[in-house]
Amino acid sequence: MVTIKDIAARLNVSASTVGRALADDSRISAAMKQRVQEVAGEIGYVANRAARMMRGVSSNxxxxxxxxxxxxxxxxxxxxxxxxxxxxxxxxxxxxxxxxxxxxxxxxxxxxxxxxxxxxxxxxxxxxxxxxxxxxxxxxxxxxxxxxxxxxxxxxxDDVRALGLAVEHLLQLGHRRIAYIGPPMDLPTGAARLKGYRDALALSASHDPALELCGAPDDEMASGAGLGGLLRLERPPSAVVIAGVRHTHAVVNECIAMGIRVPEDLSVVGFGDEAGFGWWGAGLTTISLPxxxxxxxxxxxxxxxxxxxxxxxxxxxxxxxPSLVVRGSTQEVADPEVLGRGGDPLAPAKTGSRNTRLRREASRL
CATH class of the missing domain: 3.40.50.2300 (Response regulator)
Structure with missing residues (x-):
């Protein structure tokens, strides 16, 4: 291993002079510092970080x-x-x-x-x-x-605003049965995102705790207990907002596995804007994060x-x-079975072909 002594021998100076030059000591001339750096590079000298730390010098x-x-x-x-x-x-x-x-x-x-x-x-x-x-x-x-x-x-x-943007977009499209899939509430970000979802839904008086699913994306979320569980409800959601990047991956995979038509059967708003999200189907409507x-x-x-x-x-x-990127995974609610009797979006939905088909697809997992 090349040491300071090797550089000193090459330059015919003391090891202390080389050490001070490498430390950019003001007592050493600019010319000597340059010569030391040149020789250090030529013979492959690497500073001993452990020794520097023992002297109390902070690392880079x-x-x-x-x-x-x-x-x-x-x-x-x-x-x-x-x-x-x-x-x-x-x-x-x-x-x-x-x-x-x-x-x-x-x-x-x-x-x-x-x-x-x-x-x-x-x-x-x-x-x-x-x-x-x-x-x-x-x-x-x-x-x-x-x-x-x-x-x-x-x-x-602004995690609260991020989910607010997603829910507001779906409300404007006529959705009222809007599900939430996101990280655990014990995380500060998880609690803030769930709050944003709830606050936005409070304006429409359509909040249903049964449509909330919080947890890690790589266990229940990535199995039939995730989106599949929500779609097996008697009144499944017409849309879902997602509050995590890996949760978005899990939901997209479930949609593909179950043959869910997006947005015809289910409108989806993702979280994050990876390159692949724009390639899925007609493109994923999602929250873009700075x-x-x-x-x-x-x-x-x-x-x-x-x-x-x-x-x-x-x-x-x-x-x-954050900001909302609108692509092709969301659309207006046009199915009267979703809107309920008389076109009232807050009325109980009828048991019809869409709900029956969604539950049938979900039961395959």
Whole structure:
């Protein structure tokens, strides 16, 4: 392994001079610093990060903890943050908590022990007190989800408004039996999105708790207990709003598996706007999320605080606005069996061909 002594021998100077040059010490001339850098590159010298940390020097690493790297939402965040940080000489290191608070604590502990410059995290539902205590020892910021126990710095989205946009769109099309499929309520984002759904439906006096389904997307949500369970109701929904990216994947897969005609049988509003969502059928009507912009803003603000060496970080909250992208997966309610007797959208729906067919398709799962 090439060391500082090898560079010193090549330049015929002391190892301390090389060390100071690599540390950009003001006592070393610009010419010497350049010569040291040139020789270091020629012979393949790499700084010993562990030794630097033992001397109390902070690394150029910034930790990012997310719940699930399979979620396109979080991979987009990681990419945007990485590009933002690398422009200032910082490198992003990624950890996955799987929404497990013990795993989250383990990752935080490892990043603190590595003396990272700072940490950005999407916290789990109930962070452990030890996690909050460790985070107090270094610059950190919460992204997307917010827990007051972890600090007063947060970048996120208007989750209430996101689901409000989806429901309002369907109400304008005449739908009243609107189902909700989303993340658990113990997550801050899950609770906010469910609130947005309920608040928007309250205006139409058509809220039915039986149409709400909250949970993780990779167990009941991705089986017949998800959309299939809702469609087996005596009065199935005419539309569904989805409050998670992976929940959207699960619903789309169920629609395909059950042969549900979208939007003829069921209008669907998704969450997130991945490229593939525009390719499905006539295109998925969905909530577009300002993911890259939010992550970049978070990264730039965090970099500014690191340069200012602010201790502790000043309180800061930033809320990004979602938008609705209308494509072909939603349409007006035209079936009188959906609208009920006399065309009243709030009247009980008749038991007719649409409801019977939907229950038959759902029962196949």
């Amino acid at each position: 690493l910034v930790g990012l903890i997310v719940p699930d790297v399979r979620n396109n939402f979080y991979s987009t965040i990681a990419h945007a943050l990485s590009k933002c940080l690398e422009q200032e000489g910082f490198q992003l290191t990624l950890s996955e908590s799987d929404d497990d608070r013990a795993a989250e604590l383990r990752h935080v502990r490892e990043l603190v022990s590595a003396n990272v410059a700072g940490m950005i995290l999407v916290p789990c539902a109930r962070p452990l007190p030890a996690t909050a205590k460790l985070l107090q020892t270094m610059p950190h910021i919460q992204l997307l989800r917010e827990h007051t126990s972890l600090g007063k710095q947060w970048f996120g989205m 993911v890259s912009e939010m992550a970049t803003s978070c990264g730039l603000w965090f970099l500014h605080q690191l340069r200012q060496r602010a201790t502790p970080l000043p309180p800061y909250r930033s809320i990004s606005a």
